[in-house]
Amino acid sequence: MAWCSGRASRPIRWRRDDQPGWGPPQPVRTHAGEEVQTLEDYRRRYVEYHMDPDLMSAHAAHPFVCSFDDHEVDNNWAGAASEGDGRSARHPVLVPPEVFALRKAAAFQAWYEAMPVRAALLPRGPEIIAFRRLRFGRLLDLHVLDTRSHRDDQPCGDVTGPPCAAVARLEAQVLGAAQEGWLLEGLGQAIWQVLAQQVMLMRREFPRGAISMGKWDAYPAARTRLLRGLHDRCAANAVVLSGDVHNAWAGSLRLEPLDERSPVVATEFTGTSITSEGDGSEVLAGTAEVLRRNPHIAHFNSRRGYTLHEATAARLEVTFRAVRFVTRPDAPREDRGRFVVEAGKPGVTPG
Numbered sequence: 001m002a003w004c005s006g007r008a009s010r011p012i013r014w015r016r017d018d019q020p021g022w023g024p025p026q027p028v029r030t031h032a033g034e035e036v037q038t039l040e041d042y043r044r045r046y047v048e049y050h051m052d053p054d055l056m057s058a059h060a061a062h063p064f065v066c067s068f069d070d071h072e073v074d075n076n077w078a079g080a081a082s083e084g085d086g087r088s089a090r091h092p093v094l095v096p097p098e099v100f101a102l103r104k105a106a107a108f109q110a111w112y113e114a115m116p117v118r119a120a121l122l123p124r125g126p127e128i129i130a131f132r133r134l135r136f137g138r139l140l141d142l143h144v145l146d147t148r149s150h151r152d153d154q155p156c157g158d159v160t161g162p163p164c165a166a167v168a169r170l171e172a173q174v175l176g177a178a179q180e181g182w183l184l185e186g187l188g189q190a191i192w193q194v195l196a197q198q199v200m201l202m203r204r205e206f207p208r209g210a211i212s213m214g215k216w217d218a219y220p221a222a223r224t225r226l227l228r229g230l231h232d233r234c235a236a237n238a239v240v241l242s243g244d245v246h247n248a249w250a251g252s253l254r255l256e257p258l259d260e261r262s263p264v265v266a267t268e269f270t271g272t273s274i275t276s277e278g279d280g281s282e283v284l285a286g287t288a289e290v291l292r293r294n295p296h297i298a299h300f301n302s303r304r305g306y307t308l309h310e311a312t313a314a315r316l317e318v319t320f321r322a323v324r325f326v327t328r329p330d331a332p333r334e335d336r337g338r339f340v341v342e343a344g345k346p347g348v349t350p351g
Helices: 039-050 053-061 097-114 177-185 220-232 287-293
Strands: 002-006 064-068 132-136 140-144 192-196 238-242 248-254 264-270 297-311 315-323 333-342 345-350
Touching (some): 248 315
Antiparallel strands (some): 297 315, 333 345
16 A cells, blocks of 8 residues: 655746755656646646556556645645745735635646545535545554645745744644544554654754744644644554655654653654655755754655555554665665564654
8 A cells, every 4th residue: 555645736846945955956857838727737737647657557556545735736835825825035926815726626626536536535626625544454543634725824934944933823733623633533443543644743953943834843832732632542653654855754753842851652754755856865965963953863865765664463664765866767776774663662763
């Protein structure tokens, strides 16, 4: 089974404010046309991706559990707000919510048509209920979350930098009240409670105390509610799967993320991208400093690849797999990290 949360809306374009110290990537492919806006645009983009023979082989070999992040609609959208929210120097022109709603309706319709999802996920115009739960007997519950549709807009101008006052707001939402309640009330009796979601939950402090405003770091009150809920419901075997950042991470989630003495309540594994950002590298310019500032992080790698999770009643084994290059074919598969989560003992252990 494959967990996927992809990106479709934009032609190749690279940003660097999310990961200080990144070098220039090598694009693997270009896209036909400019940034997509209409239903026809979105449909054409999905057709272009689905013509990739490797992707076709992957769909033929594995069932997929699909969700979406930002680029299935618009970069860094949140709720009713598009990237063009008029609040930053990078995007000074406001896109009215009613105009963005038309784009969301087109994007969700094309996503629904192209993805292997059930009829229950049929969008209603610009709205979709994408969070859902899959239970695999007594072994594993998979909670598929939506961290885009119900979140507050990114604070502090949506840049990577020191937290502004808005980060401290107690009412901050990432999942939204309804989804948050659904998740915590639905934690089941299976051994493993797996949260499949989009953006990194673990604390990730950059040099000079900067954080990424598009991740849970910018919504600490919402993160505290979630971690406290996992702790109070004795979800000792809670595992979080995330993506978005185009590289691989593994770390322990503490009840109080800023206190390294706080108890570990869950474990997070962030998968890298398949081809986005080109061949990648083992480390980035700022990797050593980021790991020093975040001792709960046990693994980082910036090659392209995927993460394999194998669950038994006793343990969850995780392998980060990567290739040295994607800009040409036939790269050998290599393992970049192996970790274990023992049942009843949350946290990352080298495997």
